[in-house]
Amino acid sequence: MAxxxxxxxxxxxxxxxxxxHLVMLCVGLFFIWLAIKKDFExxxxxxxxxxxxxxxxxxxxxxxxxxGIYEEGSVLNILYNGVSAGWYPxxxxxxxxxxxxxxxxxxxxxxxxxxxxxxxxIFGAYMVAxxxxxxxxxxxxxxxxxxxxxxxxxFLSSKLAPNLxxxxxxxxxxxxxxxxxxxxxxxxxxxxxxxxxxxxxxxRAVAQSEKIIFPIVGLLLTCFVVPxxxxxxxxxxxxxxxRECGVTTRLAKTASNALTDIVTILLGMTVGASTQASTFLxxxxxxIFALGFMAFIIASASGVxxxxxxxxxxxxxxxxxxxxxNAGVSAVPMSSRISNNLGLEYDPSNYLLMHAMGPNVAGVIxxxxxxxxxxxxxx
Amino acid sequence: xxxxLLLLLALIAVGCASLxxxxxxxxxxxxxxxxxxxxxxxxxGRHAAWIELFNSNYAPxxxxxxxxxxxxxxxxxxxxxxxxxxxxxxKRQHVIFWADNRPTDGTFHTSFTLDPTKPNVIAIxxxxxxxxxxxxxxxxxxxxxxxxxxxxxxxxxxxxxxVRNGSNEIENDxxxxxxxxKIKDTNPKIIKFKEQDENGFALTITAMAIVFSxxxxxxxxxxxxxxxxxxxxxxxxxxAHGMDLTEMHPDDHPEGDSGEEIAAIVxxxxxxxxxxxxxxxxxxxxxxxxxYSPWSSHIYTLRQIxxxx
Numbered sequence: 001m002a003x004x005x006x007x008x009x010x011x012x013x014x015x016x017x018x019x020x021h022l023v024m025l026c027v028g029l030f031f032i033w034l035a036i037k038k039d040f041e042x043x044x045x046x047x048x049x050x051x052x053x054x055x056x057x058x059x060x061x062x063x064x065x066x067x068g069i070y071e072e073g074s075v076l077n078i079l080y081n082g083v084s085a086g087w088y089p090x091x092x093x094x095x096x097x098x099x100x101x102x103x104x105x106x107x108x109x110x111x112x113x114x115x116x117x118x119x120x121x122i123f124g125a126y127m128v129a130x131x132x133x134x135x136x137x138x139x140x141x142x143x144x145x146x147x148x149x150x151x152x153x154x155f156l157s158s159k160l161a162p163n164l165x166x167x168x169x170x171x172x173x174x175x176x177x178x179x180x181x182x183x184x185x186x187x188x189x190x191x192x193x194x195x196x197x198x199x200x201x202x203x204r205a206v207a208q209s210e211k212i213i214f215p216i217v218g219l220l221l222t223c224f225v226v227p228x229x230x231x232x233x234x235x236x237x238x239x240x241x242x243r244e245c246g247v248t249t250r251l252a253k254t255a256s257n258a259l260t261d262i263v264t265i266l267l268g269m270t271v272g273a274s275t276q277a278s279t280f281l282x283x284x285x286x287x288i289f290a291l292g293f294m295a296f297i298i299a300s301a302s303g304v305x306x307x308x309x310x311x312x313x314x315x316x317x318x319x320x321x322x323x324x325x326n327a328g329v330s331a332v333p334m335s336s337r338i339s340n341n342l343g344l345e346y347d348p349s350n351y352l353l354m355h356a357m358g359p360n361v362a363g364v365i366x367x368x369x370x371x372x373x374x375x376x377x378x379x
Numbered sequence: 380x381x382x383x384l385l386l387l388l389a390l391i392a393v394g395c396a397s398l399x400x401x402x403x404x405x406x407x408x409x410x411x412x413x414x415x416x417x418x419x420x421x422x423x424g425r426h427a428a429w430i431e432l433f434n435s436n437y438a439p440x441x442x443x444x445x446x447x448x449x450x451x452x453x454x455x456x457x458x459x460x461x462x463x464x465x466x467x468x469x470k471r472q473h474v475i476f477w478a479d480n481r482p483t484d485g486t487f488h489t490s491f492t493l494d495p496t497k498p499n500v501i502a503i504x505x506x507x508x509x510x511x512x513x514x515x516x517x518x519x520x521x522x523x524x525x526x527x528x529x530x531x532x533x534x535x536x537x538x539x540x541x542v543r544n545g546s547n548e549i550e551n552d553x554x555x556x557x558x559x560x561k562i563k564d565t566n567p568k569i570i571k572f573k574e575q576d577e578n579g580f581a582l583t584i585t586a587m588a589i590v591f592s593x594x595x596x597x598x599x600x601x602x603x604x605x606x607x608x609x610x611x612x613x614x615x616x617x618x619a620h621g622m623d624l625t626e627m628h629p630d631d632h633p634e635g636d637s638g639e640e641i642a643a644i645v646x647x648x649x650x651x652x653x654x655x656x657x658x659x660x661x662x663x664x665x666x667x668x669x670x671y672s673p674w675s676s677h678i679y680t681l682r683q684i685x686x687x688x
Contacts, residue, residue: 109601116587116594123583130579136572139579202639207608210601217600225593362594369593373586378569 011065016058020277027280028052028272031170040177044150044268048173051272069273080270083165086158088267089151090235095260096151096364097215097239098252100332104357106210107203110310111320111355115362117306118328119370121146121299125291126374132287137161140374142288145172146295147367148179148329152232154271156371159379166275167285171292179334182293183300183326187342190304191322195311196346198321200355208246215240222369228379229372236368296329303328303359320355327356330363403445405436408501408513409473410527410560413493413520418545419475419556421488427479428493429556430501434468435532441467444506447476449491449499455508457482457489471531473557495519518542525554530561 009015031049035042054076055069069076082088105111122143129139141161144153145168153172157165175182215237223230242252304325311319323343327335339356410431412418420426430447434440443466448456459466463486468474475487482490493499502514517526525543529551533539545554551561576582 106601106605109598109605112594112598113591116591119590120587123579123586127579127583130577135569136576136579136582137566137569204605204609205641207612210604210608213604214601217604218597221596221600222593225589225596365597366590366594369590370586373589377582377586378572 011060011063013058016060018058018277020281021056021058023281024056024275024277025053027275028056031272034177041173043264044173045177047265047268048170048272051269052275053272054269055273055276069270069276076270076273079266080274082263082266083154083270083274084158084162086155086231088263089155090231091263092151092260092267093232093368094235094239094255095263096332097236097241098243098256099260100236100240100243100361100364101357102214102240102361103206103211104203104354105359105361106206106214108355108358111324111358112362112365113310114303114306114320114325114328114359115330115364115366116328118299118303118325118359118363119147119366120302121148121295121297121329122367122370122374124298124302125295128294129287129291132291134284134287137378138164140378141165141168142291143295144168144367144371144374145175145288145292146299146329147363147370148172148176148296148299148331148335149364149367150176151267152330152367152371154267155232156374159375163279164284164288166271166280167288168292169271170275170280171289174289175292175296176331176334179296179329179331180338182296183335183338184342186297186300187304187323187326187338190301190308193346195308195322196343197350198319199347199350200319200321200324200352201317203354203358208244211244212241212246215244218365222365226369226372226376228376229368232368232371233365236364299329300326300335321350321352324352324356324359327358327360328363328366330360330367332360332364333357335363336360403440403442403505403512405434405532406440406442406445406468406503406512407433407435407528407532408503408515409433409531410525410555411493411499411501411515411517412523412525412554412556413499413517414495414522414524416522418523418525418554421477421479421484423484425479427477430476430478430489431473431527431556432468432476432503433473433528433532434470437470439467439469442474445512446504446506446508447489448502448504449478449493451500451502451514454502454504456491460486473531473559475557493517495522515540523554525556527554527560531559 034040035045066074126143137160141157157168219237242248307322307325336356340353343350343352415426443461446455481488499517503512546552
């Protein structure tokens with residue numbers, strides 16, 4: 001009996017716990033606290049935080065219980081396949097496509113360039129990551145955090161640097177939650193009072209036929225340029241066609257609600273569970289968080305600066321408010337809301353939300369294209 | 380009728396596409412050893428000449444019913460038997476066929492041997508027995524030598540092949556039955572990037588140019604589409620008013636009214652018509668029957684799921 005109890009004790013979490021496990025459990029609890037108490041991206045941080053708890057409960061790996069996320073055949077390992085093989089992110093993109101209204105972008109196509117400019121955050125971070133000694137493939141995987149797109153970050157890191165994926169995913173989602181904190185100071189710093197009150201012309205009405213053509217032409221043009229972006233862009237535009245064509249409303253609803261919710265739960269939980277102490281509590285993780293932060297700043301700044309530069313070539317009546325430049329990162333619709341709120345702060349009658357949605361959704365396309373480029377060059 | 384015809388055409392197109400997808404073009408003869416005196420042994424422990432095939436596709440390939448031959452006048456000399464799961468080659472993997480004239484020993488034992496005294500022509504034909512998939516002429520080899528592609532599945536010319544002596548000291552001289560002909564312990568692409576683009580400037584400029592051009596293309600395309608649409612809208616508007624294009628007032632919005640204007644018009648109409656005085660629908664209270672389930676029972680769960688929003 002005593003032997004049995006002794007053996008059982010060896011299997012418990014108490015016998016196998018290390019300080020690293022406890023640190024990771026605290027990180028998981030912190031994420032859950034952030035989500036519930038501070039309302040920071042709760043849909044993502046609750047699954048990720050709880051996944052961290054699941055993944056970091058200590059157990060004896062030699063017992064052959066097949067319970068760990070990295071143990072082949074375990075339930076968690078089967079669910080984790082969607083992350084490691086990279087098929088959860090395209091499914092999320094299907095949902096994003098089905099949820100996204102591209103009208104603002106179609107009405108003012110030049111705003112697409114703002115979405116392109118903000119991708120400089122990715123490549124700026126890439127250069128700094130190289131300076132810090134990361135290999136080009138790892139640097140590319142880390143830099144994609146600057147795209148402010150969690151699924152894209154997971155997709156690319158699962159292909160380029162699977163060992164860093166946990167830290168990259170957590171970093172990407174953390175900074176997406178912190179967009180309202182990070183972006184406004186940059187926007188204020190880079191714009192003048194006069195620029196912040198620029199009123200943009202209301203967007204024209206967009207015909208339904210244009211909305212239907214957009215995903216088809218968008219897919220063909222972008223994927224012909226960057227075929228490696230097909231998994232993300234293909235699903236994004238497919239989801240959007242389901243939404244706009246008017247004859248697949250049921251499919252669009254499923255893609256944007258039930259499917260996205262299911263995949264978000266599985267993706268968040270398994271990414272959280274994959275962040276095990278041995279791979280997470282490293283010097284690289286600190287670098288990844290620092291680089292992610294920097295990538296976000298560069299991306300937001302380059303969007304704002306690009307609008308200012310673009311304004312030099314536009315007539316007075318067509319000037320763009322640089323406060324929508326930050327929305328070039330693909331944190332939809334959070335960064336658009338920030339543009340709108342900041343615009344209203346300086347002029348209570350200046351609603352920028354719909355204008356900012358243009359670069360915002362262009363940012364989704366831009367970051368998927370950038371991921372495709374990095375995948376094409378570095379895979 | 381027209382609809383059925385279109386459906387038929389679509390089905391034919393899909394059928395053709397799947398047929399061409401079935402073609403086993405990616406199957407390559409990758410390495411051959413004619414005189415095997417001390418190299419790999421088969422499952423019976425015997426040394427025999429071997430032919431390595433490589434699936435160069437990035438998808439698994441089923442090779443049963445293809446033909447392997449050493450005589451192009453007898454294209455169907457050895458049909459790879461059906462019904463063996465081992466004939467499905469995983470992506471970018473290899474299989475070995477023993478050229479020992481012992482087809483009864485198993486799927487991977489051919490019905491022919493290779494002649495060490497003269498060059499051997501080895502070919503693979505597709506299931507129709509006519510379509511050549513790959514062919515190579517193996518020169519006369521010394522015992523223990525192999526004739527191998529320099530890189531797995533790459534190149535069709537003679538220059539893509541080399542005679543290997545099996546030395547482990549010299550790079551690319553090792554013999555690799557069932558393995559990659561060029562052993563890569565690092566990703567050469569990444570090493571090259573690290574060496575040639577140390578600071579990442581080149582990649583940054585190239586990648587940003589690609590991202591910009593992709594979105595610029597899309598932007599131009601939609602600018603053109605919006606122009607066409609605006610013209611169409613303008614024409615329709617003129618037709619509706621019975622006007623000529625030249626009569627249009629500069630203050631008119633040819634591109635259509637903005638959302639704000641439409642909202643203002645709708646609100647004005649609402650005010651003017653005092654709409655919603657009488658609704659077309661009637662509000663009633665109907666008893667709704669819900670199927671009982673313990674999962675949604677308020678008795679068992681006792682309270683609702685909290686929702687702060």
